[in-house]
Amino acid sequence: MHISIVAKIVGVLLMLFSMLANLPSILVSFIYGDGEVSSFLTSLMITFGVGFGLWVFTWRSRQEMRTRDGFLVVTLFWTVLSIFGALPFLFSTNTPLSVTDAVFESFSGLTTTGATVITGLDFLPKSILFYRQQLQWLGGMGIVALAVAVLPMLGIGGMQLYRAESPGPVKNDNLVPRLAETAKALWYIYMGLTAVCALAYWAAGMTLFDAICHSFSTVAIGGFSTHDASMGYFNSDIINMIAVFFMFLAGVNFALHFTAWQRRSVSQYLRDPETRFYASILLAIAVFTVLVLYLTETYNAQNAFVHGIFQTVSIATTTGFTTADFNSWPLALPYLLIYASIIGACAGSTGGGMKVIRILLIFKQGFREVKRLIHPNAVITVKLGRTMVPDRVIESVWGFFAVYVLVYLVLLIVLLALDLEVVTAFSAVGASLNNLGPGLEGVASNYADIGNTAKWVLCLAMLLGRLEIFTLLVLFMPMFWRR
Amino acid sequence: MHISIVAKIVGVLLMLFSMLANLPSILVSFIYGDGEVSSFLTSLMITFGVGFGLWVFTWRSRQEMRTRDGFLVVTLFWTVLSIFGALPFLFSTNTPLSVTDAVFESFSGLTTTGATVITGLDFLPKSILFYRQQLQWLGGMGIVALAVAVLPMLGIGGMQLYRAESPGPVKNDNLVPRLAETAKALWYIYMGLTAVCALAYWAAGMTLFDAICHSFSTVAIGGFSTHDASMGYFNSDIINMIAVFFMFLAGVNFALHFTAWQRRSVSQYLRDPETRFYASILLAIAVFTVLVLYLTETYNAQNAFVHGIFQTVSIATTTGFTTADFNSWPLALPYLLIYASIIGACAGSTGGGMKVIRILLIFKQGFREVKRLIHPNAVITVKLGRTMVPDRVIESVWGFFAVYVLVYLVLLIVLLALDLEVVTAFSAVGASLNNLGPGLEGVASNYADIGNTAKWVLCLAMLLGRLEIFTLLVLFMPMFWRR
């Protein structure tokens, strides 16, 4: 373990984060005169100070960071930044939160979960609102780098499959330059998508402030909104369809966006088995949902179409925006959507859930098992497009699946023991572990009413989800710390 | 596909079943003069007639049955016998059931699930009570043969691991003689256990009738009782502990019982990794449950001990007897026990659930994945005791796990769409798919109050559980029927 290089990186990250997160909010507070300048300034100074402290003691370190250190850095990235990200909520002059609530809101923001403990969003200071949205956007940048560049290298849950696909140099075992190179390429796309999305929202009738804020949480698949009614506030079919379009895009592998952009070719998407499966799942669930909503006369044709498609894409990609009270939809539709969020978005996107590629591989392997029962001696391979998938990758996916189910069950029973209602507990675990945001019943619109201990458990769940469980799990193995 | 040999076997099975199931009940009805003789006689004649009809048309068949035909025979065994086993409930002069209820009760009996739609068991004719218990016992005999002899040959869900262990000749590809040989050896043990269990119950104070009836459902891990209060009726700590002992034994691999008996050596059990894991799980859950019951002052020390141990073993082995209203136990204990039933008993036992060996292998493989993340280039093997487990077996176990989770989720959403309450639906699926019996809330004491469609769905769940899902799944593959 190279503690000094890890500390140096965290120090630099904190200094960077202190400015990226707080400076724009200070500007917003200044523009709107909402009296929160000092809260952000205090947060900035504390965060910068701690980061600088770490850096001062370690900047001479000439250690190289190695692949294995990645587990620790990634975990620290989200925990440390989430903790310091909570400061403005604590220090807010108008609407200070308790420690638990501030940390919950910050974890929920940076992991792009989008669960909130705040009610009365519409009356919050503009700068705090902006800060929340921006936390998600920064979290999304972290995820893109994590999912496209780091996880494939670490080999978590079959993600070594994507090792060759990351843009940037791959041969080097020194994590930092490789990561920086890859991340830069992807962030251009990320920022481009955000800008286009914001312009589209603005053109469709949002205020500039809301357009920017919602573009942040759309492209980050975050789901935070500046209004309690979420996207439903705007009551505009055009805005809803713009959101659907950008949520869909943000749920696609960013490495694929990169290749498609480089080669100026949409056929890249059509040829990718994961993207095709992703689109098919969304289409199938959307059609079913729209039909049920229409046939059960929950809505008229137009509303069934818009709300059905919007909620399907929003929940299945794990964005978590709402336009309708989908909790009360008939025929177990709420559960169907929660299931969809377990599948989640594509690997390498800003979305959560188990990731489409893993579900695809599990299906293919399950199908292979059935074939093997009928033809015990046949050699049957699992293929993605024309490429054979190594058994090693499939084993990793299984491992991920088993651990995911186990973690889900353990978190569920902990929440039940904390006296949450079953549906609330089941959906809260799902919404946190899949980085979705809204759950059902007791956590349908916000997480204000659940106990403090439960909130901390859910923070852990959001972190586990974002770190694809294994990153955190590895740190608890004595083997990791040896030598 | 060898249809004529399959039809011949089903014919013979039906003729055999018609007598085994109905003749003893006729005797019981005669002894107690409860007026049900004609119901059983009618059932016997119809069942025998259909069986004879099948046999007459096919007895000349000289086809050999091959391994692959096993999937069909095993599926038909449980479906056809369960359908004909429903006849006495339909024809009962005193307490006739509807078609749905009769079929449900019969499926629940023969699959040794033990879920009942009947209330007022204590007032039922003795012969009908006896018939129910006996259905479970016969089902248990079927499961022992299935689990020890057939599943390893078919290679379902990693069970090929046990291929070498089945007593009897193994080289032959002709299913029938091999199965008969193996089954005979195991049935002696099964019958011996039943006899000793019945004597113990009798000596502890049950009536001879109740002792025999409950020995049937104990050794079969069935859980049917002749009283609405289940084992709680007897209100005897000694009877409860006898039940715990025999449920525990019935949850062990019968092939292991066979070897232990042959070599007259208890050390066989201690050396078996699955049995050790099984005992450890039960011990851990029992200790936790007893402690929680005592510390929360749910019971005094003695009752916490007895009820805690009894319910843990009863639910975790998937027997499903109850002595206490464990539904209302504090701190999510009911869910913990339902989780335990998902693990279930050992492979090759009469118990249900996913089977201990699979959980053990999933843990070991999960642990291997974590190790592999830390040491990507190390060759790490999975071992059971001193034996290396082939990757092929582990892949099958993963396949089983994934399909199990998928089937659970699909059945759950179907029941939710049929408007069952969440806890009721969740536990009913678990209780059926794991062949456990009692669920929580709406299906805690019986299944009388749920809709007819839901009952048919649960019949399917019981069947899927008993057939380890894949047996049935294979039949739906066009590939299976080809050539």
Ligand SMILES: [K+]
């Ligand atoms: K989200």
Ligand SMILES: [K+]
């Ligand atoms: K049972």
